[in-house]
Amino acid sequence: MVTVVHPNLEDTNAKMSARDVSVFYGDKKAIDDVSIDIPTKYVTAFIGPSGCGKSTFLRTLNRMNDTIPSARVEGEITLDGEDIYRSKMDVVQLRARVGMVFQKPNPFPKSIYDNVAYGPKIHGLVGSKSEIDEVVEKSLRRAGLWMEVKDRLEDSGTALSGGQQQRLCIARAIAVDPEVILMDEPCSALDPIATAKIEELIDELSGRYAIVIVTHSMQQAARVSQRTAFFHLGKMVEYGRTSDIFTNPLEKRTQDYITGRYG
Amino acid sequence: MSPAILLVLALGLGLAGWLAARARAWTFRRDSANGRIAALPVYHAWYVALWIVVPVLLFVGLWSVIAPQLISQSVLASPAASDLPAFGFQRDAILSEARSVASGSAKAVFNEAANGLVEPYRAAISRYNLIGVLATLIIAFLAGAWAFLRIKPDFTARTRVEKAVMTILLLASLVAILTTLGIVVSLVFETIRFFGMVSPLDFLFGTQWGPDPMSNPNSPDGSRYGAIPLFWGTIYIGAVIAMIVAIPLGLMSAIYLTQYANPTLRKWIKPALEVLAGVPTVVYGYFAALTVAPAIRDAAFAVGITNASSESALAAGLVMGVMIIPFVSSMADDSIAAVPQAMRDGSLAMGATTSETIRKVLVPAALPGIVAGVMLAVSRAIGETMIVVMAAGAAANLTGNPLEAMTTVTFQIVAMLTGEGSFDHPATLSAFALGFVLFMVTLGLNFIALRVVKRFREAYE
Numbered sequence: 001m002v003t004v005v006h007p008n009l010e011d012t013n014a015k016m017s018a019r020d021v022s023v024f025y026g027d028k029k030a031i032d033d034v035s036i037d038i039p040t041k042y043v044t045a046f047i048g049p050s051g052c053g054k055s056t057f058l059r060t061l062n063r064m065n066d067t068i069p070s071a072r073v074e075g076e077i078t079l080d081g082e083d084i085y086r087s088k089m090d091v092v093q094l095r096a097r098v099g100m101v102f103q104k105p106n107p108f109p110k111s112i113y114d115n116v117a118y119g120p121k122i123h124g125l126v127g128s129k130s131e132i133d134e135v136v137e138k139s140l141r142r143a144g145l146w147m148e149v150k151d152r153l154e155d156s157g158t159a160l161s162g163g164q165q166q167r168l169c170i171a172r173a174i175a176v177d178p179e180v181i182l183m184d185e186p187c188s189a190l191d192p193i194a195t196a197k198i199e200e201l202i203d204e205l206s207g208r209y210a211i212v213i214v215t216h217s218m219q220q221a222a223r224v225s226q227r228t229a230f231f232h233l234g235k236m237v238e239y240g241r242t243s244d245i246f247t248n249p250l251e252k253r254t255q256d257y258i259t260g261r262y263g
Numbered sequence: 264m265s266p267a268i269l270l271v272l273a274l275g276l277g278l279a280g281w282l283a284a285r286a287r288a289w290t291f292r293r294d295s296a297n298g299r300i301a302a303l304p305v306y307h308a309w310y311v312a313l314w315i316v317v318p319v320l321l322f323v324g325l326w327s328v329i330a331p332q333l334i335s336q337s338v339l340a341s342p343a344a345s346d347l348p349a350f351g352f353q354r355d356a357i358l359s360e361a362r363s364v365a366s367g368s369a370k371a372v373f374n375e376a377a378n379g380l381v382e383p384y385r386a387a388i389s390r391y392n393l394i395g396v397l398a399t400l401i402i403a404f405l406a407g408a409w410a411f412l413r414i415k416p417d418f419t420a421r422t423r424v425e426k427a428v429m430t431i432l433l434l435a436s437l438v439a440i441l442t443t444l445g446i447v448v449s450l451v452f453e454t455i456r457f458f459g460m461v462s463p464l465d466f467l468f469g470t471q472w473g474p475d476p477m478s479n480p481n482s483p484d485g486s487r488y489g490a491i492p493l494f495w496g497t498i499y500i501g502a503v504i505a506m507i508v509a510i511p512l513g514l515m516s517a518i519y520l521t522q523y524a525n526p527t528l529r530k531w532i533k534p535a536l537e538v539l540a541g542v543p544t545v546v547y548g549y550f551a552a553l554t555v556a557p558a559i560r561d562a563a564f565a566v567g568i569t570n571a572s573s574e575s576a577l578a579a580g581l582v583m584g585v586m587i588i589p590f591v592s593s594m595a596d597d598s599i600a601a602v603p604q605a606m607r608d609g610s611l612a613m614g615a616t617t618s619e620t621i622r623k624v625l626v627p628a629a630l631p632g633i634v635a636g637v638m639l640a641v642s643r644a645i646g647e648t649m650i651v652v653m654a655a656g657a658a659a660n661l662t663g664n665p666l667e668a669m670t671t672v673t674f675q676i677v678a679m680l681t682g683e684g685s686f687d688h689p690a691t692l693s694a695f696a697l698g699f700v701l702f703m704v705t706l707g708l709n710f711i712a713l714r715v716v717k718r719f720r721e722a723y724e
Binding site for chain 2: 108123
């Protein structure tokens with residue numbers, strides 16, 4: 001079965017493209033023949049029931065699946081037209097350009113300041129102390145955390161609340177100035193107020209980066225994204241503008257899922 | 264012999280009670296309306312069995328202490344005992360010979376005077392054996408009957424059995440604690456005696472060590488009891504040289520095993536490393552004394568150092584370091600593996616390489632655990648005896664030269680206790696003072712290590 005792509009999807013600049021991508025864990029096929037264009041300056045949401053492969057697919061976009069020994073990727077994924085799975089591709093560079101925020105906030109057990117400065121330091125983006133200060137402040141401001149933590153930058157990142165920790169992780173990701181930010185259910189461990197703050201933040205960041213967000217919450221996908229892809233059983237069933245997917249799904253399975261018939 | 268019979272008797276009675284109680288509980292269960300009683304039949308069975316076995320065991324324990332005294336009293340009261348010598352060694356010897364013959368562990372008496380006592384002994388032994396068996400049976404029946412009558416359909420046997428099990432577990436854990444306390448008390452007692460003869464200031468701050476076990480015990484020469492060279496040797500070998508070997512090697516092997524090694528390799532290397540921890544220390548001692556120490560001396564000669572000793576701190580320290588590697592590496596391994604995968608993913612997703620992730624995220628996060636492992640390793644190293652006895656030498660040198668012989672606290676404890684001094688000579692008693700200091704230091708290190716580990720555990724909850 002092929003993916004249904006809505007015909008009215010206007011031609012935007014694709015930041016990342018996947019062509020016929022399949023992912024295997026050992027012999028098990030987790031992702032089956034997915035092709036998608038991720039537009040820049042938009043938020044793309046991946047929705048679908050648990051175990052449908054949306055997180056797996058997300059992790060192929062910055063090669064985090066490399067850390068799982070049995071995982072194997074077939075097909076082609078490009079970033080600005082360059083195949084990210086080619087042998088010359090430097091994974092370190094790729095991950096600097098395609099950042100990631102995880103399901104559970106995972107700040108390092110270091111100070112808030114060091115958490116944000118970590119990426120710029122390892123990539124050699126900053127030299128002097130004042131440059132680092134500047135990057136830290138800019139990133140925390142963009143992540144909407146600066147006002148809350150500016151007086152306690154030396155406190156441990158793990159001492160913050162869950163929502164603040166997640167915004168710290170976002171600040172950490174944007175500190176290396178990525179082009180794409182992948183978010184794997186970034187609000188699933190947070191309460192509604194913290195969730196609202198993150199959603200607001202995603203909205204602000206979308207003008208600057210290509211953002212891909214995996215979410216369980218259809219309301220969240222409807223609120224924050226402009227593009228939505230529906231995954232089911234390792235296949236991408238339908239892809240289109242968020243408004244179209246939610247108001248006028250072309251596939252019966254998509255309709256069943258968004259109306260809450262299963263999932 | 265007699266307590267063994269009583270033990271078997273106790274267990275047999277317990278089994279009987281167990282079976283009877285279980286059968287009775289089954290009848291409750293069959294007769295009850297819904298097939299339910301307050302506890303499973305097996306708990307009723309254990310309840311009765313415990314009530315039989317525990318009192319009987321207490322009685323057997325008590326009886327095995329008092330029965331021999333009752334026996335010898337009754338023998339001494341017999342007319343045959345009237346011509347025994349009144350006191351002393353000979354009297355005891357005659358009595359014990361007669362007892363051996365009576366109980367069957369000896370064939371015939373050596374001393375004719377014991378012959379007359381064999382018969383009274385035999386009579387007394389069989390009488391008290393009979394009393395013991397009867398008393399056991401009576402206690403078992405009384406306690407068992409009492410417990411058996413208590414079991415009813417609504418009797419909460421399970422909670423009671425669980426309470427009893429908990430008490431047994433508590434007693435088991437108290438044994439270790441009480442033993443530790445006993446050790447401390449005996450050390451303190453002897454240490455105080457030692458400090459009554461030699462001033463603690465001389466002992467703790469003196470720099471000359473050379474107790475003479477043949478000197479007059481009543482006027483010890485305090486200046487010969489300065490333990491600083493021993494403390495220095497202990498720290499230099501155990502905490503400096505050994506750790507210079509063990510910390511980097513242990514840490515690096517832990518990092519390799521947790522982060523780089525593929526699972527098959529890890530499956531082989533980790534147990535191989537743990538074999539090191541199972542090698543008896545005396546074997547390490549051979550290795551240090553016969554292989555490493557001469558090799559070090561020869562190497563020193565080769566580079567022109569002619570005064571190298573054939574027993575050296577370096578040899579003992581190096582081998583001890585190798586011995587300690589598994590301690591450091593397994594603690595480091597555990598604490599690195601305990602750092603959540605999310606930390607590792609977070610760092611890799613930032614574009615950090617594996618080695619950056621290890622150096623900047625994993626090791627700092629695991630540091631408390633690693634430090635605790637090192638402290639446990641140090642306390643193990645400074646308490647280590649065999650290697651230093653065999654390879655470090657006996658000379659109490661206060662020097663920083665690792666090629667010279669040194670001695671340690673543990674070595675001197677062995678030397679003083681196995682020396683020719685009498686047990687109340689200050690040279691012998693100094694072993695207890697040294698042991699006490701060593702005990703306090705290792706106790707302190709373990710305590711700090713446990714505190715550090717505890718704080719580390721809380722960091723991720």
